[in-house]
Amino acid sequence: MAKIGFIGMGNMATAIMKGLLKEFSPEDMIFSSAHEEKMEQVTRETGVPHAGSNAECARQAKYLVLAVKPQVLPRVFGEIKDVVTKDQVIISIAAGYTISDLTEGLGGQVRVVRSMPNTPAMVGEGMTGVCYDEALFTQEEKELLHTLFTSFGKMELVEERLMDVVGSASGCSPAYVYMFIEALADGCVKNGLPRQMAYRMAAQAVLGSAKMVLETGKHPGELKDMVCSPGGTTIEGVAALEEGGFRSSIIKACDANYEKNKRLK
Numbered sequence: 618m619a620k621i622g623f624i625g626m627g628n629m630a631t632a633i634m635k636g637l638l639k640e641f642s643p644e645d646m647i648f649s650s651a652h653e654e655k656m657e658q659v660t661r662e663t664g665v666p667h668a669g670s671n672a673e674c675a676r677q678a679k680y681l682v683l684a685v686k687p688q689v690l691p692r693v694f695g696e697i698k699d700v701v702t703k704d705q706v707i708i709s710i711a712a713g714y715t716i717s718d719l720t721e722g723l724g725g726q727v728r729v730v731r732s733m734p735n736t737p738a739m740v741g742e743g744m745t746g747v748c749y750d751e752a753l754f755t756q757e758e759k760e761l762l763h764t765l766f767t768s769f770g771k772m773e774l775v776e777e778r779l780m781d782v783v784g785s786a787s788g789c790s791p792a793y794v795y796m797f798i799e800a801l802a803d804g805c806v807k808n809g810l811p812r813q814m815a816y817r818m819a820a821q822a823v824l825g826s827a828k829m830v831l832e833t834g835k836h837p838g839e840l841k842d843m844v845c846s847p848g849g850t851t852i853e854g855v856a857a858l859e860e861g862g863f864r865s866s867i868i869k870a871c872d873a874n875y876e877k878n879k880r881l882k
């Protein structure tokens with residue numbers, strides 16, 4: 618089995634590695650990160666060995682996931698660009714960096730997959746947008762990429778021009794959902810519900826509602842209408858949300874994500 622390597626072992630790499638451990642054995646992977654102590658801890662917990670340096674990790678991996686913050690990428694490029702070759706598959710999860718930025722940063726002679734996952738990967742419910750030039754990869758590599766990205770959730774192949782938008786739908790959106798759950802729970806606590814029960818109920822309502830969208834195929838507006846009884850309680854809340862600019866706030870958040878992608882390099 619060709620090795621899967623990770624440079625950086627933070628929130629996202631940990632989540633992805635956890636998914637991969639269901640499909641691959643620890644010996645099929647390797648990683649490097651910034652702090653020795655943390656690397657030792659991950660190796661103890663997962664059995665996945667760590668390399669002595671980023672260059673060593675890059676040398677050993679056939680599939681190399683770059684999982685550092687965008688601001689750290691230029692430094693990592695400097696450390697690995699003389700090591701990586703065209704035989705390897707370089708996988709980026711960084712916001713803002715295009716395939717062409719990544720290829721250029723790594724010296725021009727590499728094959729790059731650009732992706733945008735999200736933290737629900739930690740519980741096997743990730744959503745990852747992926748793009749690459751299909752002509753550059755073998756069937757075996759494409760199959761491995763599919764196995765890799767679906768080991769921690771769902772994936773969709775998208776055109777690269779849409780990847781910054783995908784950032785809002787996959788990468789950033791969990792933060793908004795958590796804010797919604799927190800606010801909903803606050804509202805319920807305000808009216809007397811115990812806090813932990815409010816979190817459990819709000820989270821299950823979000824999970825169930827998401828399943829309704831995915832499994833019924835109905836328009837979200839129709840599903841919303843099914844909840845709003847004429848003269849009932851929900852439509853009063855919907856009116857209050859509209860007054861507070863609920864939907865336009867979310868649309869503005871997506872614009873903010875989209876624009877920030879261009880300022881990350």
Ligand SMILES: NC(=O)C1=CN([C@@H]2O[C@H](COP(=O)(O)OP(=O)(O)OC[C@H]3O[C@@H](n4cnc5c(N)ncnc54)[C@H](OP(=O)(O)O)[C@@H]3O)[C@@H](O)[C@H]2O)C=CC1
Nearest residue numbers: 625626627628629650651652684685686687711712734788
């Ligand atoms: N968090 C999210 O929801 C999402 C993040 N992403 C992308 O994932 C990438 C990583 O983000 P995230 O996991 O959140 O970040 P984290 O800060 O959690 O992880 C970054 C990791 O990089 C390590 N690191 C720092 N400097 C170096 C270095 N010079 N060499 C090797 N490793 C280094 C850090 O080590 P240490 O901890 O020891 O300092 C840490 O393990 C980013 O590019 C981000 O855009 C994509 C989708 C969602």
Ligand SMILES: O=C(O)[C@@H]1CCC=N1
Nearest residue numbers: 711712784787788789
């Ligand atoms: O905030 C960020 O930049 C990263 C990318 C998408 C989610 N988290």
